[in-house]
Amino acid sequence: MAKMSVDDKLGLDLFHTDEHNPHITVNEDYDDMEEIRKVLLACPAGLYHYENGKVTFSHEGCLECGTCRVLSIDKVVKSWDHPMGGAGVQFRQG
């Protein structure tokens, strides 16, 4: 099998992204590197990045697992909720 990037894999999934209401927000200026490292390693969708001293996150492509919430709520993760009803990922296999 040809190796796929995470973005390629997410491209196979069906999303109804709610562009205007991110269901997860992050503390951009959070600076405990050990904590940030864990979240970056753990996110199954690879949506967390650390660039120029800031944590960035995009909710587009989120698989809604809750990993970042459990690892880092009130630290890297400022707020975490489910997307609004019907929004977000829609698994067709599950």
Place this chain on the structure above:
Amino acid sequence: MSEEKFDAIIVGGGLAGATAAYILANAGMEVLLADRGDFCGSKNVTGGRLYAHSLEKVFPGFAEEAPIERKVTHEKISLMTPKSSLDIGFSSEKLGEDPESASYTILHSKFDPWLAEKCEEAGVMLVPGIRVDSCVVEDGKVVGIDAGGEIMYSDVVIIADGVNSLLAQKLGMKKELTPHEVAVGVKEVIKLDEEVINQRFGVRGNEGVAWLSAGDATAGAFGGGLLYTNKDTISIGIVATLADIGYTDISIPDLLDRYKEHPAIKPYIEGGETIEYSAHLVPEAGVHMIPELVRDGVLVTGDAAGFVVNLGFTVRGMDFAVESGRLAAEAVIRAKEAGDFSKEGLSSYVDALNESFIMKDMKALKGFPAILSRREVFKDLPEMVDDICTKLFTVSGKPSMDFIMYVINSMASHLSVAQLTSLVGDIMDAF
């Protein structure tokens, strides 16, 4: 709708919630089943295998009509290092000979809609696509739900919203999950011709394989690998305990890619086409993470209640979810008969859980989380086994050391006496 009062509102259309809804509707109650996905199962992910016994009690012979994938007749567990895999396989026509002891591979987004349809046929009002934000509490009693400002009332709310259970957390019945209590599972569903699957795995018809592994699947971190054969797809994934994230520098998505490349795995998925990528949390702490299960007007079921047991070689959650949904529904029926939806009126749920296999198994197996959070199991043991088996099966013409001595030396170099004693102690405790 906001003026209407239901007998019961169930939040979450997975196996726990849908089972509860079905039983309550069959008992003649007005039931609303809410799910945040566009359809039940669209937010749900399993490894996965369903042990059938508890659903058999509700739908005898369900596998005849439900969209199961395959019946598991081949079990395989492996200890892996990067180049090696020690496999133990068991295949038997006895596995699943009778429906109560059968297990089936399933995919939630196909299976859950079938269960939801059964609910609707029984008269459940199914409302997909709504996010329930919180339970409505009046005078300390749960009296309904709040979905984006729309309030719906009921005598009782059954919380079946899954592992994260924000509803139970907001009520204070459940604490914020800790990294020690859950693992993240990531999975690809890979399409392969049905006949190719049969040939590669040595199965026929609707026979299927469940294959779990420890060791290299997570590069020595706490967790494991999984592979289940579906009808014309393969579910392949890894599960990693959140407390051990950072043990290696390999990210979760990369761990799965690495697992797919393992020499023992790769030939089985070669030529397949990935059609979905998913992730989900798995409760792992067993009896140690069970929240408050009942309060006035509310009960907690399934993954939300942490009802999962992971023994390494078997992982059970869905059969617990179904059973807890059934027991919650039966407690609600009794509460309605008595006209008492207080914590006390609903407490027969807890009694029934204690009498059921759910609490009995979770208590009996309470030592397993300790074994499955030992580095020896995921790193030292696979390496030792690799070393010994390589020695056992290699003939190179060099004069060989006495095999027993080799085994003893290998054990000594991989595990200290203290480690071994403490590991054996944990294992004895667990059994």
